[in-house]
Amino acid sequence: MIQNQWYAILPSKAVKTNQIVGVKRLNLDLAIFRNDKGEVGCVVDQCTHRGAALSKGKVERECIKCPFHGLEFNEKGQCVFIPANGKVSEADLSRYNVKNYTVRENNGIIYLWYGDLDKITDEPPFFNMDVDASYVYSEIEDYWNSHYSRCIENQLDVVHLPFVHHNTIGRGNKTLVNGPKVEFVPGGIVTSANNELDIGQTPKSASECLINDTYLSFLFPNVWMNHISEKIKVVIYFAPVDDENTVLYIRFYCKLTGIKPLDGFVAYFGRFANKIIERQDKRVVITQKPKASSYKSQEKLLSGDGPIIQYRRIRNELKNR
Ligand code: FES
Ligand SMILES: [Fe+2]
CATH class of the missing domain: 2.102.10.10 (Rieske [2Fe-2S] iron-sulphur domain)
Known part of the structure; x- marks a missing residue:
């Protein structure tokens, strides 16, 4: 920890x-x-x-x-x-x-x-600038037999999208990974997927990529947000249980219509979408060995793993402080 x-x-x-x-x-x-x-x-x-x-x-x-x-x-x-x-x-x-x-x-x-x-610091980390009382949210939870570092890395992993989520959020066979660009914000990192269909082009480097309107934001030690649009966001907090287990709390935030009961309705259905995607991830992530990730691991990472490398690097720095 x-x-x-x-x-x-x-x-x-x-x-x-x-x-x-x-x-x-x-x-x-x-x-x-x-x-x-x-x-x-x-x-x-x-x-x-x-x-x-x-x-x-x-x-x-x-x-x-x-x-x-x-x-x-x-x-x-x-x-x-x-x-x-x-x-x-x-x-x-x-x-x-x-x-x-x-x-x-x-x-x-x-x-x-x-x-x-x-x-002790004053403010526990959260996306206060992104979600406020104007949103309605639903929340689901699930128990993963994985260290929380693996669960977080999965949410920063843009390379897995066309494989793990081939029929959901990773549709379109966009297997070629540009970048991704990683930006540093106070307490965390921001990144976004720039994947493309492979038609023989060379992937762009991180410096040639931009952060899109749909982006991923992570704040140490354990909160993450997918900024899908101005009006829809997914937030996950990864509660570490022990060295091999984590509870994921997944929220679907909505202010699509600005009318609370209607937005509540959308958020209610949003949790089913979240669950389908989360189960696709879980099926694979719980198989990763070793259970916890580390900065100096034996893994052979790809340039598309940039956000994961940055997560590991900062985590390592914070641990050694
Ligand atoms: S009062 Fe707690 S064990 Fe006796
Ligand atoms: Fe995923």
Whole structure:
């Protein structure tokens, strides 16, 4: 994992008021809960007393209460009550504290800060300039037996389009890959496909290519957008589960008509299109070996893999920082 980043890990709607969800993210077993003020907390899903999963407990008095012997922890993970010691006990409870993680919500996504607390940045990465409240979106999720780096690279891969998606978004047998051009933006990269039917021409170099109106945008560590048009976008956040698994949350954003119920209707159908395309990708990506990609790998990359090379390079830089 890259340190000192906000990772998009879960949709906000997955954690209801006064409920706890147990999930594995970033190789950590986490109990994520929402108190009745609507605030989200996140602690390690293992009680310090005798190891029970806190996610099987409940939320009470804005605290998470262990199902086994009732120890209570606040959103900072501080132990605030041990029923067996009695209400009048004034003993120091700090040795029972559980580790907590800082979480924040943005655009209906729960982000977890992975790194040093004194390095926290204000704004979790998202495409705030591209999608706002004027859009309606639908969301699907799917579980891939792949490292999140492979899932992200797949979304930056323009070479695979005519093969994996030969009957959908890659129709037309455009196997010849021009460029693609890669541009660097704060926190990420932008690229677009310039593929053509091969009629014997030489592929253009990246510097001869432009970024099209339909383009791909990626922000570290794990959010991606396909800017299909001004009014239609697809956003994916790739929640890392562990070294071999990822949950993809795929959103279809629409403001085609500007009338919310109608746009909602389009977004509803958009999720089926997303699912068809995502399943085409998944079928192949989960077979990649090794499970995680790396900057210095044995793979023999093509010039069309430029966006993937840049992703690996920046990721490597951020990891070594
Ligand atoms: S294991 Fe949690 S209170 Fe005992
Ligand atoms: Fe694909």
